[in-house]
Amino acid sequence: MRTVDMTAPSFGLDNRINTCREPTVKDTLQSSTYATGTESSKAVDGCITQRYSSGCCMHTATDGRSSAYWAVDFNENIVIESIKIYYRDEPNTNQQKSRFGGYEIYISNSTSILSPCYEDTVSTISAVDLAPSITSCTGSARYLGVYVERSSRAYNWYSFSAVLEICEVEVYDCADGTFKSGTICDSCSSNCIGSTCDINTGECSACIDGFHGSTCDQLCSIGCSTGTCNQATGQCDGACSSGYYGAGCDSACSDNCLNGECEQYTGTCGACYDGYYGDTCSLSCSVKCATLACSQNGGKCSACSAGYYGIQCDTACPSNCLAKTCNQDDGLCLGRKTTSKNVLRASSNIAAIPRVEKGAKMALKNYVLFSED
Incomplete structure (x- = not known):
């Protein structure tokens, strides 16, 4: 188990790490320093020129040490998707390749780093890549380190002492269209506008038509006439389609509403089919109504069947009324036997x-x- 001491003094606010989103100032350190102007912060200053003369590269000492490392503290856990390293590249590249060959990358949530997430294993010096893109070191981590070991040499072309000369390290967090989901970058909902979302929560800034909710995973009601609704509440943006009511237009008007239409917010029918009355036309007109039609408000029959009177024609006319007919309102006979x-x-x-x-x-x-x- 290797331990990187991240409690070493920081090098000030110029220690920035390049990420694909929201780059922030970070602390970096290295095992030793070759000369003034080659401190650890040089690996995160945004300069990717791979020449020592550019002043862009960190550089550890060349005094025969058996190991060397460079490390960064993100100050919080981030979800790493990929890493890009720009190593020093001079006309005589074999010297840099012999130093960089066999390097290892570590990511961890603590300063006790257990095992590498990537190890360079190329067997020939010509195969060493001085600008590698690493996609196998993914997951949640607070610390990242680059390490070379020369206590033993796997190949005779490896340098005798451990030296690091890194010009830039770029660590890419979750890319556009993804967000941090535990230890991985998960895809934003395809219902998010542009399929993009908040990198930390996965919440959509807006939904495509027909969906609502923080991650746009809920359908707007089929009763929304425009097919769109408020992202937060699900309320329809416009009026309800015929046959529906409610803030979300998700309640069906009564089947007894004339033409299936009702008031958008209360569900009150504009009119009832014959035979029904009430706000939602849920009450049946009296069977003694002559035409089975009655007023929506109160259920008063438009006319009574022979022999009955009253608002709902539920009282029999006097037996001596001629032809059993009487006035609908007061029951007075229209003729007598x-x-x-x-x-x-x-x-x-x-x-x-x-x-x-x-x-x-x-x-x-x-x-x-x-x-x-």
């Missing part, structure tokens, strides 16, 4: 009139007094 007692009474009244002309008597006799016994 003729009885034998009435006829006799009428005849007596006619006989008691002495001076009535014959024609008038006959007319009076034929008159039936419609009054109850």
Whole structure:
């Protein structure tokens, strides 16, 4: 187990690390320093020129040490997706390749680094890449280190002492279209506008039409007439489609609403189909309504079947009403039946009139007094 002491003095605010998103100032350190102007911060200053004369490269001592390292502290866990290293590259590249060959990369959440996530194993000096892109060191980490070991030499072309000459290290966090999900970079929802999202939470800044929610994973109601809704609340952006109501237009109007239409926020029907009444046309008109039609407010029948009266035609007309018909509002008969007692009474009244002309008597006799016994 190798340990990198990250408690060594920092080198000031010029220690920045290049990332693909939100680059921030970071602390770096190295095992030794070759000369002034070759400190660890040179590997994160944004300069990728691979010449020592450019002043862009960190450089450890060349005094025969068996190991050398360079390390960075991100100050918090980040999700690493890839690493790009720019090593010193001079016209006589074999010297740099002999020093860089067999390098190892470590990532860890602590300063106790257990095993490398990448190890250079090329067997020939010509195969050493002085500007490698590393994609195998992925995951969540706070620390990253580059290490060379020369206590033993795997190949005779390796340098005898451990030296590092790194001009730039770029560490790429989750790329556009991905976000940090535990120890990996997960894809943003395809329902996010542009398929991009917050790198830390995965939340979408806006949704494509038809979706809502922080990650745009919920469908807008099919009742939204525009097919779009508020990302946070799911409320339809416009009116409801015919047949739906509610803030989210996700409730169906009553089947008894005329043409299936109702008020958007309350669900009150504009009108009812014949046979129903009430705000949502959920109540049945009285079966005694002549046409099975009644007023939406209160259920008053437009007319009663023969023999009934009242608002809902639920009271029988008096039995002596002619043809069992009476006034719908008060139940007064529209005509009364003729009885034998009435006829006799009428005849007596006619006989008691002495001076009535014959024609008038006959007319009076034929008159039936419609009054109850």
